[in-house]
Amino acid sequence: MPEWTLGKVTNKYPDVPYEEKERLFLETKADPRYPGYIYGCYECGICVSACPSARFYDYSPRVIAQAMAREDVERFYEIMVEDICNCAQCFSCVRCPRQNNPGGLVTIIREMAVRNGVQEARDVLQGYTRVIYKVMLKGNQVSPDMLQPDFFPDWGPWVAGFKGNMKAWRQAIPVDTLRGVTDAAWRTDDETLRELYTIWFETGNIDIIQEVDEGLYDLLVDVMEEELEEWE
Amino acid sequence: MSEKVLIIGAGPAGLEAARTVADLGYTAVMVEKRDRVGGTPDEFHYAQLTHHFRDSEEAMNELAAAATASANVELLTSSQVAALEGEVGNLTATIQNGSGSKNIEAGAVILATGFQHFDPGRETQYYNYYSFPDVITIADLEGMLKAHQVVRPSTGQPPERVAFIQCVGSRDRQIGNEFCSKVCCGIASKQAIEIRQQLPDSRVMIFYIDMRMYGYWENELYWPAQEQYRVNYVKGLVSEILPKGDRLLVRGEDTTMGRPMEVVLDLVVLSVGMEPSAGTRAMAATLNIEQNKYGFVAAGGSTRIDPVATSRPGIFVVGAASGPADLDDTFSSAGLAAARAIAAIRRAG
Numbered sequence A: 001m002p003e004w005t006l007g008k009v010t011n012k013y014p015d016v017p018y019e020e021k022e023r024l025f026l027e028t029k030a031d032p033r034y035p036g037y038i039y040g041c042y043e044c045g046i047c048v049s050a051c052p053s054a055r056f057y058d059y060s061p062r063v064i065a066q067a068m069a070r071e072d073v074e075r076f077y078e079i080m081v082e083d084i085c086n087c088a089q090c091f092s093c094v095r096c097p098r099q100n101n102p103g104g105l106v107t108i109i110r111e112m113a114v115r116n117g118v119q120e121a122r123d124v125l126q127g128y129t130r131v132i133y134k135v136m137l138k139g140n141q142v143s144p145d146m147l148q149p150d151f152f153p154d155w156g157p158w159v160a161g162f163k164g165n166m167k168a169w170r171q172a173i174p175v176d177t178l179r180g181v182t183d184a185a186w187r188t189d190d191e192t193l194r195e196l197y198t199i200w201f202e203t204g205n206i207d208i209i210q211e212v213d214e215g216l217y218d219l220l221v222d223v224m225e226e227e228l229e230e231w232e
Numbered sequence B: 001m002s003e004k005v006l007i008i009g010a011g012p013a014g015l016e017a018a019r020t021v022a023d024l025g026y027t028a029v030m031v032e033k034r035d036r037v038g039g040t041p042d043e044f045h046y047a048q049l050t051h052h053f054r055d056s057e058e059a060m061n062e063l064a065a066a067a068t069a070s071a072n073v074e075l076l077t078s079s080q081v082a083a084l085e086g087e088v089g090n091l092t093a094t095i096q097n098g099s100g101s102k103n104i105e106a107g108a109v110i111l112a113t114g115f116q117h118f119d120p121g122r123e124t125q126y127y128n129y130y131s132f133p134d135v136i137t138i139a140d141l142e143g144m145l146k147a148h149q150v151v152r153p154s155t156g157q158p159p160e161r162v163a164f165i166q167c168v169g170s171r172d173r174q175i176g177n178e179f180c181s182k183v184c185c186g187i188a189s190k191q192a193i194e195i196r197q198q199l200p201d202s203r204v205m206i207f208y209i210d211m212r213m214y215g216y217w218e219n220e221l222y223w224p225a226q227e228q229y230r231v232n233y234v235k236g237l238v239s240e241i242l243p244k245g246d247r248l249l250v251r252g253e254d255t256t257m258g259r260p261m262e263v264v265l266d267l268v269v270l271s272v273g274m275e276p277s278a279g280t281r282a283m284a285a286t287l288n289i290e291q292n293k294y295g296f297v298a299a300g301g302s303t304r305i306d307p308v309a310t311s312r313p314g315i316f317v318v319g320a321a322s323g324p325a326d327l328d329d330t331f332s333s334a335g336l337a338a339a340r341a342i343a344a345i346r347r348a349g
Helices: A019-030 A046-050 A052-056 A061-069 A073-086 A102-115 A119-126 A129-139 A158-164 A166-172 A190-202 A203-212 A213-231 B012-023 B039-043 B056-070 B138-146 B184-198 B217-227 B277-287 B327-348
Strands: B004-008 B027-031 B073-076 B078-085 B090-097 B100-106 B108-111 B115-117 B135-137 B162-169 B205-208 B232-235 B238-244 B248-255 B259-265 B265-273 B272-277 B315-317
Touching: A019 A073, A019 A102, A046 A061, A061 A073, A061 A102, A073 A102, A073 A119, A073 B265, A102 A119, A102 A203, A119 A129, A119 A203, A119 B056, A129 A190, A158 A166, A158 B277, A190 A203, A190 B115, A203 A213, B004 B012, B004 B100, B004 B327, B012 B027, B012 B039, B012 B056, B012 B073, B012 B108, B012 B327, B027 B078, B039 B056, B039 B115, B039 B138, B039 B217, B056 B073, B090 B108, B108 B277, B108 B327, B135 B138, B138 B184, B138 B327, B162 B184, B162 B259, B184 B205, B184 B217, B248 B265, B272 B277
Parallel strands: B004 B027, B004 B108, B027 B073, B108 B315, B135 B265, B162 B205, B162 B265, B205 B232
Antiparallel strands: B078 B090, B090 B100, B115 B272, B238 B248, B248 B259
């Protein structure tokens, strides 16, 4: 353990060599967004008080900002493995007086974990195979009528009202889309789909999927290539 | 009746008071115990001044030249005030030097005898300052920074890992210094920046209770130290320093991370606070003015809100003789006391 790391033996993941943790840390820091996401940390806790996840989970955006500001490699790795999935990416934390963006740091660390095929990222994403499948093939996942007041407390007290009258609300929208229930949300037109698939291929997004889930990758590529070939 | 202002102490506070008295057309007599002017910044070879990073020697020389070049300023070095008799407008001071004593008439007195750095060996042997050569104070570090020779005293080699410990001798009921020394947060941050400038491969951390970076110290010192120079601030004080091979192991709690911590370091810098100087204590007794429970001169006067008034009319106190003060405070009080002293003389006349 490097002598600079604070804490009495904080090495919770001794099987991963320090050099690998440091490589992931340095790669995270090298992200072009990084300098604008972390300046210094007062450890004031305003990000935690604003964070919906912190009220439900053992999760603290302050610790993330702090660990990065202190360049604590071991803590960084713990965050990558244990914490980043607890962030809802709502960015309530950006009210930081130093203009830090802990949620943005989480974005970078998540991408880093997925891109590097970190085992924990694979494990977490395993449960989301269907979600990823839907999002990548249809462009969305949650449709409005899936709203459950108990699971979306941060949406405020109106959720219950919307939920109760969802059908009426949807009918009131004059545009002929999303009027139906769940399956209507997934009725995406062909041109949109082709653009979507092209984006996944062109941006390398599909390669990231391959890194974490080979089976899902094969499934997605089959469908998307067929659609794109048909179009050509 | 005398129109002279007697100024005791020729550090930044005394020099600035003398310069202002002279600029206002009155005469100042400056009495200095040492054989030269410049006070503590000169005696301890301060590197750069907090908060604006001006070269200390250059700034003090400019100030000294401005004060002593004036025909209205008389300087008596290697001299001390042994007694003061009389009332405002009509005071007689007995001045002693190596060759004897003489009397000086004055209308008012400005006391500018300053502070001394807290001695980490006082009462308890704080952090083994006198046992471990690589435990130093911010006062010791100033000289190293000035000479661009920041080294571990034990080896003469530059340190790779340095930590500051804040509030040594301040905010501590056990020691009897319950007050905040006001400047150490800024000085430690300034010094941390200087270390990182002089030794770019070093790592620096600061263990603190609260960081008190009032006003522009925030953006001039604290933020650059953290953001530009990557100084690590850890809220939590060190309980003990132990030898570890030829290095030092410090123990404390990282309170915001909620866990104990141990760090191995090459150099530990104690951010020692301010205490009244021996001269301040002695002069307060000689001039028969009230001191507070810490030995500083009690300021405030009968109104309690005049920062340069003492318990004795016509005697004014400036700078760190009345309590912890930075240079901005010191210059402000020096100018104010010069004006007050002249006003007192005019009123008495």
